[in-house]
Amino acid sequence: xxxxxxxxxxxxxxMCTDPHPAARDAAEQFLATNxxxxxxxxxxxxxxxxxxxxxxxxxxxxxxxxxxTSGGTEANIQAVRxxxxxxxxxxxxxxxxxxxxxxxxxxxDLLGVELRVVPTDDRHRVDLEAVRASVDDDTALVIGVxxxxxxxxxxxxxxxxxxxxxxxxxxxxxAAWGGFVLPFTDHEWHFGHAAVDTMAIDPHKMGQAAVPAGxxxxxxxxxxxxxxxxxxxxxxxxxxxxxGTRSGAGVASAVAAMEALWPEGYRSQYVRSQNNATWLADxxxxxxxxxxxxxxxxxxxxxxxxxFDALRGAGWRISRTATGELxxxxxxHVSREMLASxxxxxxxxxxxxxxxxxxxx
Amino acid sequence: xxxxxxxxxxxxxxMCTDPHPAARDAAEQFLATNxxxxxxxxxxxxxxxxxxxxxxxxxxxxxxxxxxTSGGTEANIQAVRxxxxxxxxxxxxxxxxxxxxxxxxxxxDLLGVELRVVPTDDRHRVDLEAVRASVDDDTALVIGVxxxxxxxxxxxxxxxxxxxxxxxxxxxxxAAWGGFVLPFTDHEWHFGHAAVDTMAIDPHKMGQAAVPAGxxxxxxxxxxxxxxxxxxxxxxxxxxxxxGTRSGAGVASAVAAMEALWPEGYRSQYVRSQNNATWLADxxxxxxxxxxxxxxxxxxxxxxxxxFDALRGAGWRISRTATGELxxxxxxHVSREMLASxxxxxxxxxxxxxxxxxxxx
Numbered sequence: 001x002x003x004x005x006x007x008x009x010x011x012x013x014x015m016c017t018d019p020h021p022a023a024r025d026a027a028e029q030f031l032a033t034n035x036x037x038x039x040x041x042x043x044x045x046x047x048x049x050x051x052x053x054x055x056x057x058x059x060x061x062x063x064x065x066x067x068x069t070s071g072g073t074e075a076n077i078q079a080v081r082x083x084x085x086x087x088x089x090x091x092x093x094x095x096x097x098x099x100x101x102x103x104x105x106x107x108x109d110l111l112g113v114e115l116r117v118v119p120t121d122d123r124h125r126v127d128l129e130a131v132r133a134s135v136d137d138d139t140a141l142v143i144g145v146x147x148x149x150x151x152x153x154x155x156x157x158x159x160x161x162x163x164x165x166x167x168x169x170x171x172x173x174x175a176a177w178g179g180f181v182l183p184f185t186d187h188e189w190h191f192g193h194a195a196v197d198t199m200a201i202d203p204h205k206m207g208q209a210a211v212p213a214g215x216x217x218x219x220x221x222x223x224x225x226x227x228x229x230x231x232x233x234x235x236x237x238x239x240x241x242x243x244g245t246r247s248g249a250g251v252a253s254a255v256a257a258m259e260a261l262w263p264e265g266y267r268s269q270y271v272r273s274q275n276n277a278t279w280l281a282d283x284x285x286x287x288x289x290x291x292x293x294x295x296x297x298x299x300x301x302x303x304x305x306x307x308f309d310a311l312r313g314a315g316w317r318i319s320r321t322a323t324g325e326l327x328x329x330x331x332x333h334v335s336r337e338m339l340a341s342x343x344x345x346x347x348x349x350x351x352x353x354x355x356x357x358x359x360x361x
Numbered sequence: 362x363x364x365x366x367x368x369x370x371x372x373x374x375x376m377c378t379d380p381h382p383a384a385r386d387a388a389e390q391f392l393a394t395n396x397x398x399x400x401x402x403x404x405x406x407x408x409x410x411x412x413x414x415x416x417x418x419x420x421x422x423x424x425x426x427x428x429x430t431s432g433g434t435e436a437n438i439q440a441v442r443x444x445x446x447x448x449x450x451x452x453x454x455x456x457x458x459x460x461x462x463x464x465x466x467x468x469x470d471l472l473g474v475e476l477r478v479v480p481t482d483d484r485h486r487v488d489l490e491a492v493r494a495s496v497d498d499d500t501a502l503v504i505g506v507x508x509x510x511x512x513x514x515x516x517x518x519x520x521x522x523x524x525x526x527x528x529x530x531x532x533x534x535x536a537a538w539g540g541f542v543l544p545f546t547d548h549e550w551h552f553g554h555a556a557v558d559t560m561a562i563d564p565h566k567m568g569q570a571a572v573p574a575g576x577x578x579x580x581x582x583x584x585x586x587x588x589x590x591x592x593x594x595x596x597x598x599x600x601x602x603x604x605g606t607r608s609g610a611g612v613a614s615a616v617a618a619m620e621a622l623w624p625e626g627y628r629s630q631y632v633r634s635q636n637n638a639t640w641l642a643d644x645x646x647x648x649x650x651x652x653x654x655x656x657x658x659x660x661x662x663x664x665x666x667x668x669f670d671a672l673r674g675a676g677w678r679i680s681r682t683a684t685g686e687l688x689x690x691x692x693x694h695v696s697r698e699m700l701a702s703x704x705x706x707x708x709x710x711x712x713x714x715x716x717x718x719x720x721x722x
Contacts, residue, residue, distance in 0.1 A: 006401075006405075024392060039374070046364055070604045070607070102593060
C-alpha cells in the first residue's frame with residue numbers, strides 16, 4: 001500500500017480532528033472488538049455504558065440511555081426513526097431549519113417522512129414563527145441545531161421544545177459538533193435546559209475521539225425500544241442500532257477521550273479554539289471580507305471563488321457553505337500558527353489573483 | 362480506563378476476527394481520516410477505489426462500483442433501498458429466505474417495504490418453489506444468501522437471478538461472511554456466475570480487515586445514484602453512503618488485508634478453516650451430537666442447553682441458532698488447538714452435567 005494519510009497541518013474544513021493520544025491508544029487496543037455483539041465482546045459493551053454515562057453528564061441527562069453510533073448521520077436517522085414510530089399518523093412530517101444537516105434529507109428519504117424545511121433569521125437561527133406555522137397534527141419531530149455545520153449557530157432550543165410538545169411532537173437536538181464546546185458557553189441547548197427528547201452528540205468531532213464514535217442520547221430508555229429488532233444467533237436478544245457490527249475502537253476511544261478531557265481539557269480546548277476563531281474572523285475582516293461572526297469556533301467569510309480555488313490549489317483543505325462562503329472549522333488540530341500561515345497564503349494569492357498576468361512579449 | 366479487550370482464545374461465535382497484521386497497521390495509520398469527506402481526505406478516498414477494485418476481482422465483477430460500508434447491515438440496507446427506489450410500485454416487497462440475516466428485517470422496517478420470508482429446504486437452502494410462489498409485480502428484490510449466518514449454506518444464486526429478473530425484480534446476494542471463502546469452492550455465487558445486481562461482501566469478516574469494513578458492490582454505478590443525496594459544505598457534491606463520516610481505518614485496513622492475502626493467503630486460510638470445521642464436526646458426531654454438515658467453515662450441532670450454558674460459564678464465547686443449536690464459526694483466529702481445548706471442556710462439562718450432584722450428608 002503506497003498511499004499515506006494526509007497530514008492535518010492544512011485541514012481547515014473537517015469536523016473531525018487528530019484524536020487525543022489517549023483516544024488513539026484506546027482505539028488501537030480495541031480494534032478487534034464488536035460492541036454490536038455484547039455476548040461475545042462483553043468488555044467493550046461495558047465500556048459503552050461508561051461512554052453513555054459520560055455523554056449524559058455532558059448533555060445534562062440523568063439516567064442517560066443511548067449508544068455510540070457510527071457518527072452524527074446515524075444518530076440523526078435514528079432520532080427521526082424513533083419519532084416516526086411514536087407518531088400517531090400515517091403521513092408523519094419533520095420540521096427542520098434550513099441550517100439542518102443533509103443527513104436529515106437522507107433520513108427523510110430512507111424513512112419515507114415528509115421534511116418541512118423552514119428558513120433561518122438574519123442570525124442564522126431558525127425562525128420560530130416559521131416553525132409554528134409548519135407544525136401540524138402530523139408533525140412527528142421538530143429539529144433544532146446546537147452548533148450548525150455552516151455557521152456554528154445555536155437554535156432557540158427551549159422555545160423549539162415548547163412548540164414541539166404543544167403539537168404532540170418530539171424534539172431532537174443535533175449537537176453532533178457543538179456538544180463538546182457548548183457546556184462552556186451560556187447557550188441553552190441540552191436535556192437539562194429544555195424538553196429535549198433525543199440528541200446527536202459526537203465524541204469523534206470536538207470530543208477528540210477516533211472515528212467512528214458518534215453518539216445518540218435519548219431521554220428515556222423506552223425510546224430505544226422503537227428501534228429494536230430481534231437478534232437470533234447472538235446471545236444478546238435485541239439490537240437498537242442502525243448498523244450491526246460496530247467499532248469497538250470508536251467506543252473505547254470515546255471513553256478514553258472523555259475520561260482524559262471532561263470537563264477541564266474540553267474547557268481549555270474550547271477557549272483556545274474560540275480565541276483562534278475570533279483571531280481569524282478579525283484577520284479576515286481587516287482584509288475587507290464580510291465575516292459571519294463566530295458564535296462558536298467556526299468562521300465563514302465571503303472570499304471570492306478565484307481566491308478560494310487558489311487556496312485549495314496551495315493545498316489548504318477548505319470548503320464552502322451552500323451560498324459559497326469560505327468555511328473554516330477551528331478544530332483542536334487547528335493552531336494559531338496554521339491560521340497565520342493560511343492568512344499569509346491568502347494575502348499572497350489574493351494579490352496574485354488581482355494582478356493581471358503579464359504577457360510574454 | 363481499566364477495561365481491556367477480551368482475548369480471542371475463546372471466541373468461537375464471532376464472524377469478526379483478529380485482523381491480519383498488515384490490516385491492523387493500516388488501520389492504526391489511517392485512524393484519523395474520513396473517506397466520507399473526499400475533498401478533505403483525498404488519500405483515503407483513493408484507497409477506497411483500490412478496495413472496490415479488489416472486491417470486484419473477488420466477486421467476479423468487471424468495472425466494479427460500490428463503497429466500503431460500516432458492515433454487512435449497511436450493505437444490506439442499501440441494497441434494499443436501491444431496489445425500493447428502482448421498483449415501479451407504491452407497495453414494494455422483498456422476498457427473502459428464512460435463513461436471511463436479521464439486518465433485512467431492520468431494512469424492511471426502516472424503508473417501509475414488505476418482507477416476504479420463504480422457507481428453506483432440508484439442506485437449509487432457500488426453497489425455489491416458495492420463492493416463485495412469493496414474487497409478484499410488486500416484488501422489488503429477491504435476496505439470496507451465499508454463506509448463511511447460522512449454517513454456512515449457499516442458496517442457488519443463478520436460479521434466484523432467473524426468478525428475480527423474470528419478475529422484474531433485482532437480485533441481492535448477501536455474501537458478507539462467505540465472500541472471502543467462496544472463491545475457493547465450486548459454488549456459483551457471484552456477479553460472474555449469475556444475474557446478481559448487488560452484493561454485501563465484508564472485508565472485516567473472513568477478509569481479515571479491522572472493523573468497520575463492510576462492502577457494498579453494485580453491477581452498475583448508476584445503481585448508486587439511487588442512494589445519492591446532495592452534500593452542501595463538502596467539496597464533493599453528493600454522497601451515496603448510509604452513514605456520513607466514515608472510518609478511514611476500515612478502508613485502509615481492507616486494502617491492506619486484500620493486498621496481503623488475495624488470492625493465495627485467503628485460499629490457504631479457507632483450507633485451514635474448512636479442515637478445522639470438518640474436524641470439529643467429526644468430533645461432535647463421534648460424541649453422539651446431531652451435526653449440520655459444514656459446507657463452509659461453520660459448524661452447528663444439537664448440544665443440550667445445560668451443556669451450552671456450562672461451556673459459556675467456562676468462558677467460551679459461543680452462541681446458538683434460532684432453533685437452539687450450538688454454532689461455531691471457524692474464523693482465522695480459531696485454531697485446531699482451541700477446538701481441541703473446547704472439545705476437552707465439552708467432555709468434562711457434559712459428564713458433570715449428567716452426574717447428579719451428591720448431597721452433603
